[in-house]
Amino acid sequence: MDGGTGVRVLRRLALWVGLPLVVVLAAGWTWYRVSDTGKRWRYEDRLSSYCGGVLPVEETSALTGLGTDSFRNDLRRGGSRTYYEFCWAADLYVTVSRIPGGVRDGGLSENDLRFYFPHEGAHALPSATPLGGGWRGYTDVQNTVAALTCRDGGSVVVTAQGDGVEDDDQAPGGRARVGRDRVQRLADLTTATAARAAERWGCGAKVPAGPPAPPAVSSAPEPIPLLDGTCAGIDTGQDMLVDWAWETQPDRNALEEHCVLGTWQTPYQGDQEGRLYSFSASYGPSALEERLRSQDRLDYEPRHQKSPYRASAQCPGDTERARFSVAPYDATPHDKKFATAAFKAFVRHAVERHGCGDLRLPD
Structure with a gap:
C-alpha cells in the first residue's frame, strides 16, 4: 500500500470513527442541557x-x-469567630450565620452580629409562630428563622426572608391568606440549611430527628374570651379598651414569643393600628441580638430613666439571659397600671413555661 492509499484509509477510518463520536457527544450534550437529570446535575x-x-x-x-x-x-462576611453567608435564591434572601459562645468575654458588639433577625413587621400580625417538631425558631410568614446550639455554646442561625402570603387569595376581612404549603417549605429550608451548616462548620449541634411542623398561621386577630397561649395569665378585664388578642401557642424551643392586645376602636390593618400592647420575649441567640442591639440605648441610661417594662431571666441551655419587653420601646401605654400587671403576668408565665430561673422584674 503506497503512502497515498494509506492516507485515504486513515481518513476513512477517522470519518467512520469520528462521526459517530461527534453524534454521541452532541447527543450527550443535548441530553445534559435539556433532560431533567441533566438539569439536576x-x-x-x-x-x-x-x-x-x-x-x-x-x-x-x-x-x-x-x-x-x-x-x-453570594457574599461571605465576618472573621474567624463570627461570620455569615448571604445569598439570593428565587424570591428569598437567605442568611446563614455562625456566632461564637462566650459572648461576654468575646466583646461582641451590635455590628459584629451580621446575622440578623429581621425586624420588618416583627410586631405586626401574624408574628413569631414556633417551627415545631423540636426545632428552635419561628416564622412570622414573611420571615422564617431557625437556630441550632453548638457544642461550645455558640449558634448557627438561618434566616429566610420570603413572603408566605398568597396575594391572589384573601381571608375574611380583606386580609391576605397565608400560604400554608409555602410556610412549611420555608421552615424545611431553614432547618435543613442550619443542619447542613452546623455539620460543615464543625458546630457539633444536636439536630432534631424529624422535620419542622409549624402550626396553621392565622392572619387575623381573635376575640379574647380565652387566652391560653403566650397571653395566658393576663386579666384583660382590667382594661375596657382591650377587644382582641393575637397570641401563639407556646413552645419550649421558641426564639421569640409575642402577645398582642388591641382594640376595635382603631381598625386593624395588619400593622400597628389598633394595637394597644405588644409584649415580647426573646431567647437564646435572639436574646443576644436584642441585648446588643439595644445596649447603647438602654444599658447606659440613668436608672431613673429606665423603662419599667423590661425584665430578664436565665433559661436552661442558654448562656444569654432571656429578655422581655413591651414593644415598641417608645410606647406609652394609656393605662400604666394595667400595662405593668399584664407585663408581669406575661413574663411570669413565659418563665414558668420555659423553666427559667433568676427572674429579674422591674420594681
Whole structure:
C-alpha cells in the first residue's frame, strides 16, 4: 500500500470513527442541557459552591425549581469567630450565620452580629409562630428563622426572608391568606440549611430527628374570651379598651414569643393600628441580638430613666439571659397600671413555661 492509499484509509477510518463520536457527544450534550437529570446535575453542581455550599438541594429546589438564574449576590462576611453567608435564591434572601459562645468575654458588639433577625413587621400580625417538631425558631410568614446550639455554646442561625402570603387569595376581612404549603417549605429550608451548616462548620449541634411542623398561621386577630397561649395569665378585664388578642401557642424551643392586645376602636390593618400592647420575649441567640442591639440605648441610661417594662431571666441551655419587653420601646401605654400587671403576668408565665430561673422584674 503506497503512502497515498494509506492516507485515504486513515481518513476513512477517522470519518467512520469520528462521526459517530461527534453524534454521541452532541447527543450527550443535548441530553445534559435539556433532560431533567441533566438539569439536576447542573443544579447540584452549582449549589455545591453557592452560598458556602450550605444550601440543601431538596429543600432549595422545592422553592426555586431546578433553575440557577436567581443564584446571585453570594457574599461571605465576618472573621474567624463570627461570620455569615448571604445569598439570593428565587424570591428569598437567605442568611446563614455562625456566632461564637462566650459572648461576654468575646466583646461582641451590635455590628459584629451580621446575622440578623429581621425586624420588618416583627410586631405586626401574624408574628413569631414556633417551627415545631423540636426545632428552635419561628416564622412570622414573611420571615422564617431557625437556630441550632453548638457544642461550645455558640449558634448557627438561618434566616429566610420570603413572603408566605398568597396575594391572589384573601381571608375574611380583606386580609391576605397565608400560604400554608409555602410556610412549611420555608421552615424545611431553614432547618435543613442550619443542619447542613452546623455539620460543615464543625458546630457539633444536636439536630432534631424529624422535620419542622409549624402550626396553621392565622392572619387575623381573635376575640379574647380565652387566652391560653403566650397571653395566658393576663386579666384583660382590667382594661375596657382591650377587644382582641393575637397570641401563639407556646413552645419550649421558641426564639421569640409575642402577645398582642388591641382594640376595635382603631381598625386593624395588619400593622400597628389598633394595637394597644405588644409584649415580647426573646431567647437564646435572639436574646443576644436584642441585648446588643439595644445596649447603647438602654444599658447606659440613668436608672431613673429606665423603662419599667423590661425584665430578664436565665433559661436552661442558654448562656444569654432571656429578655422581655413591651414593644415598641417608645410606647406609652394609656393605662400604666394595667400595662405593668399584664407585663408581669406575661413574663411570669413565659418563665414558668420555659423553666427559667433568676427572674429579674422591674420594681
